[in-house]
Amino acid sequence: MELSWGAATHVGKVRRLNEDSYLDAPGAFVVADGMGGHQAGDVASRLTIEAVQAMLAEGLPDVGTIASLVQRANASVRVHAGSDGQRGMGSTLVGAFVVQNADEESIVIVNVGDSRCYSLIDGVVAQITTDHSLVQELVDAGEITPEAAVSHPERNVVTRAIGIEDVVAGDFFVLPALPHVRLLLCSDGVSGELSESRIAGILTSLSDPAEAADALVAAVLEGRAADNATAIVVDVGRTAAIAFGLDDGLDVTGPRPVAVLPDPEVTAPLPRFPPPSTPMISAVPGAEKAAAASSVPAEANIVIDDVPR
Numbered sequence: 001m002e003l004s005w006g007a008a009t010h011v012g013k014v015r016r017l018n019e020d021s022y023l024d025a026p027g028a029f030v031v032a033d034g035m036g037g038h039q040a041g042d043v044a045s046r047l048t049i050e051a052v053q054a055m056l057a058e059g060l061p062d063v064g065t066i067a068s069l070v071q072r073a074n075a076s077v078r079v080h081a082g083s084d085g086q087r088g089m090g091s092t093l094v095g096a097f098v099v100q101n102a103d104e105e106s107i108v109i110v111n112v113g114d115s116r117c118y119s120l121i122d123g124v125v126a127q128i129t130t131d132h133s134l135v136q137e138l139v140d141a142g143e144i145t146p147e148a149a150v151s152h153p154e155r156n157v158v159t160r161a162i163g164i165e166d167v168v169a170g171d172f173f174v175l176p177a178l179p180h181v182r183l184l185l186c187s188d189g190v191s192g193e194l195s196e197s198r199i200a201g202i203l204t205s206l207s208d209p210a211e212a213a214d215a216l217v218a219a220v221l222e223g224r225a226a227d228n229a230t231a232i233v234v235d236v237g238r239t240a241a242i243a244f245g246l247d248d249g250l251d252v253t254g255p256r257p258v259a260v261l262p263d264p265e266v267t268a269p270l271p272r273f274p275p276p277s278t279p280m281i282s283a284v285p286g287a288e289k290a291a292a293a294s295s296v297p298a299e300a301n302i303v304i305d306d307v308p309r
Contacts, residue, residue, distance in 0.1 A: 061100070
């Protein structure tokens with residue numbers, strides 16, 4: 001597996017402090033967004049990144065141990081959240097990790113909160129993660145329309161975050177082994193400020209991932225830039241990839257991806273990757289179904305299902 005990447009971050013035009021933190025290291029890419037409106041968001045995001053670094057220091061995770069990452073980060077922030085000046089702090093987390101999956105390497109996407117991961121495959125940009133947010137829940141329940149969610153007064157309220165509760169569940173996605181995938185990990189200071197068409201245009205027009213990351217943040221700064229903005233663009237290439245096509249599906253652990261919040265500037269939302277389907281037990285590439293199901297720790301409070309394209 002060959003990786004190339006670039007990252008960019010900016011405080012924006014309104015915030016005094018950049019509460020985003022990020023990690024871009026070989027095989028591990030993470031964006032953590034300190035909770036806006038909470039105390040010490042910058043501390044929470046930094047602690048989240050440090051917990052990831054501590055886990056990576058123990059060696060490359062496998063498809064089973066990666067599930068403990070969220071709980072380790074959560075425990076680290078919780079320890080400090082009771083300190084004076086840091087009560088109620090929290091952070092989102094979205095990450096992409098190279099993990100050992102049976103006898104081959106896979107990319108696992110992890111998210112908690114409303115920081116996002118997008119994919120670019122064969123010229124098509126799609127959102128992989130689902131926001132853990134109040135407006136997303138309202139859209140899923142049919143109480144508001146996706147168009148109304150864009151301007152909803154509580155659109156920044158997240159329903160899951162690192163450090164707020166004693167236990168938090170993350171969503172985990174195992175990407176199929178494709179010859180080439182581009183990933184975008186970003187805070188909502190990017191996804192909330194740029195239209196989906198603008199994001200897609202930048203990801204598809206710039207071949208260098210570092211230039212793409214810089215261009216995304218620069219595009220945010222052309223507008224109101226009301227929040228901190230962080231973007232990591234990762235190109236994943238395989239010189240001898242096993243022939244898994246998109247029809248082989250995406251293994252998902254955690255709640256099923258559902259609706260996307262479209263941008264009002266886009267006539268048709270970006271496609272989900274993948275769309276909802278009937279749940280079924282699926283095999284992780286290179287492993288048996290039973291092994292895949294048993295490899296995820298029970299304490300993660302998640303299930304395994306298959307979401308084919």
